Amino acid sequence: MEITASMVKELREKTNAGMMDCKKALKETDGDMEKAIDFLREKGLSQAAKKADRIAAEGLTTAVISEDEKTGVVVEVNSETDFVAKNPEFKAFVSDVAKTVVEKNPSDLEALKVAELNGKTVQEVLTDKIAKIGENMSIRRFAEEKVNSGVVVGYIHGGGKISVIVALESEGEKEALEVLGKDIAMQVAAMNPKYISTDDVDQEFIAHEREVLIAQALNEGKPQNIVEKMVEGRLQKELKEVCLLEQAFVKDADLTVKKVIANTAAKIGKDIKISGVQRFEVGEGIEKKSENFADEVAKQMGL
Template sequence: MEISASMVKELREKTGAGMMDCKKALQETEGDMEKAIDLLREKGLAKAAKKSDRVASEGLVDMCISEDGTKAAIVEVNSETDFVAKNAEFKTFVSDVAGMVLSSNVATVEELLASNFAGSAETVQETLNSKIATIGENMNIRRFAKFEGQGTRTVGYIHGAGKIGVLVELKTDASAAEVAEVGKDVAMQIAAMNPKYISRNDVDQEYLEHEKQILTQQALNEGKPAEIVEKMVVGRLNKQINEVCVLEQSFVKNPDVTIAKYIDAEAKKLGKSIELVNMVRFEVGEGIEKKSEDFAEEVAKQLKK
């Protein structure tokens, strides 16, 4: 039976499910609208769609690192509430997703969602929809990153039971065990201080010019003489660069040394070079605008349903 656009539109309006999911359901049920609705409900797609406009700004960050430290993946999966983020089923799902990213060649979230879920005939998206229907909250896989360099070791750190996750990639001839401690220290520094860059060489010119303009205007507003403003700005800009570049930051555990000097000292102890070449820091919900609704209004909405 030919499935018309109007049939797909009608099913979408009745269930709130996606266009392709509606078309597929109608094809499987040979155009029977009621059976298609039941099919979407059984798969959790109708329920998932109805929850899709609800903000998911809580959740977990998790990671998976190969035993030798040569490969690593980090993911952020969001839920609506912190309560669900502590749910064992949710935690297992996030862990499984991290393992999938590590073992697959997916490059985008869309590719990940379309791939088969670990040990299942269902796609990751279908499995996620089932979780949404079962747990009762909107959830989504927001982002992931993967390290797979040559001659590198990756070390990870999870803070706050999954609220912040950091991976650091170190170029070294040392084994994963040999750089585990220094890698964790650097990852903890990044978790705490949230630097934008690794070193001064990574700072882009646009950022420098922008900050220079702001600092110059600040100095002028303070009434400083124009002839010394430039020198002041150079000093203040250098201080700011030290704050946004992890290698220039004072080591939290020992403020007398920078992270760069700490890494160098550890490399000398080990007798092998260690260079921080990559980092990624995920914090749950960062950048997501959270809805703030009045509780009484929310109850009223529920009563009207």
């Protein structure tokens, strides 16, 4: 299979590995992007798991919590430029969309687009904004969390670059839950966990990571008889990084998030459970065109 400059570019952006290493990985895996990522990780040349989603598109996210604090939503609306994302009218529209999700509880994006907003459908309001502002915009996604008892807490970071909602189920005092929820939401914004607890981790993910770590250890020249024990240690370390409850608390690294929750629960005399978390970062998973980058790669590699 012919390895193109654009393939090398994509792999390099996903893994942060060198161009020649990316080219070799693609050749070794016959152009299979996922296998090439694993190849680079096994060789210790990539931080792919942490860099898989490149942040590229412009726009805003926001979080809105219902008046009774039982429902929270996050939304992302994309624009072509950062200039428009800073436009007060655009910001107001994003906020209105989030409030509409709270009020109308649409089942999906299509239902949201036909929901009523200021006497028009959301889609009609969006079309008007596009015509007025002169730039394409799109409502990309939304997510919702609800609690039966307890609170949903929101946190918006960087003026809307990242938005988080955390749902806490508890019969405890609302004020204490709000403080805890804000701390956890800030943790999620900063550390971007993949799972809430180790119980939530997909077994396929664990099996895949174990396979990669074993290959990585063998490639480092470690003896076979200690590889398995070493890999289990590395796997547990990785799980602590990707599971929210196991992460070191950003405000006090001596504590885990699980311990912080337990301390608050003991203080208020009621159990606390994180029932849901949503974290939106502007443009994650969307690749923005990089002008002339492919040409630059091709020139350097003689493709």
